[in-house]
Amino acid sequence: MLSPIQADSLSILPGIRHGFFTRQGGRSRGLYASLNCGAGSKDDPVAVIENRARVAQHLGSFHDDVQTIYQVHSADVHVVNALAPRESLPKADALVTRTRGLAIGVLTADCAPVLFADPEAGVVACAHAGWRGAIGGVLEATVAAMESQGAERSRIFAALGPAISQKSYEVGPEFVAEFEAASAENKRFFAVPKGKTKPHFDLPAFVMDRLGKLGIHHAERESPCTYENESMFFSFRRSTHRKEPDYGRQISAIVVA
Structure with missing residues (x-):
């Protein structure tokens, strides 16, 4: 059973569903146990597809997958209105959509996931904010892309999810x-x-500061440490310190219901 972390501010918004999903509730095994959603990992692809389908179903998506991206630690944002094939994911670090039933998400394993929503405009977004993307302007670019789809900055709610402390x-x-x-x-x-x-x-504090400077007045932090909480989260840095051959990725996703 999936029990994602939820931000109070996003949870009360009409027509919006979201979740910062942990590593619990999936079918992957070993290093990837259990809700590994990283298609780029060396995990069993069948398990990853099933895990992502469980997330999509939990969010009430109209599809059996969550739209993600080929993350490159950039400030690039992609506006999407349909589910793209897994083999042709756009290279970017944030997604924006106003398409109902299309769940969008980012994958992390220490970097900071940020979910955004303007419920009045029906526009949602997700951003992968590692240190390079955060200082490079991925959050600013995400908000600008939301505005291009009809969102207004004063109405945008944002929530920061689990990240390394x-x-x-x-x-x-x-x-x-x-x-x-x-x-x-x-x-x-x-x-x-x-x-x-x-x-x-302090990556989470840096991200929250950038959101504040953007004029996002409804910004919430739900960021337990991914490195320290092994039972809950995958961590690239923890796996590197242990000299493990690979690591899983958790997903943070949002949808206009």
């Missing part, structure tokens, strides 16, 4: 330098924890 996100000096070069204000998103020698980056 600052405690678990150690980075190098070149990483810090890139953020400080973009803005001196970004220094506040880094800290060296007690007993550590390298800085740690």
Whole structure:
């Protein structure tokens, strides 16, 4: 049974269904147990297709899959009005739609998923905000694309889902330098924890700050740490530290019902 994390602000919106799905409730096994929705993983493709179909059904989609994208850590956004074949996914890091019954989603395993909705316009969006996409403007591009479809910024609700926490996100000096070069204000998103020698980056706080600067007044954070909560989430960094050969991806999705 699927029990996704839900944002209170999005849950009360009429005609909108969403979920930040965990790794629980699927049919994958081993490293991918159990709701792995990453078609790019080395998991059994049949299991991944079934997992994604379960998510689509849970959201009340008119289709047996969730529309995702070929994520490339960019600021590119794709507006979609029909389910695209798996073999021809657009390269982008955000999706926007106003098509009823078409569930759209992003895949993450430490990066920050953000779901958006303007219920009055019937426009929804999802964004994959890794550090590169976040600093590169993927959130700003997503909101602009929503506006091109009839959304109004003052009506947009946004929710940030599960992502790696600052405690678990150690980075190098070149990483810090890139953020400080973009803005001196970004220094506040880094800290060296007690007993550590390298800085740690607060990705969720950075994303929330960008949403605030965009004028998104209805922004909510539902972001337990993907690295620390192994039973709930896949984590690229955790798998890398363990030298595991691959990792699963959780999905965050939204639909105009």
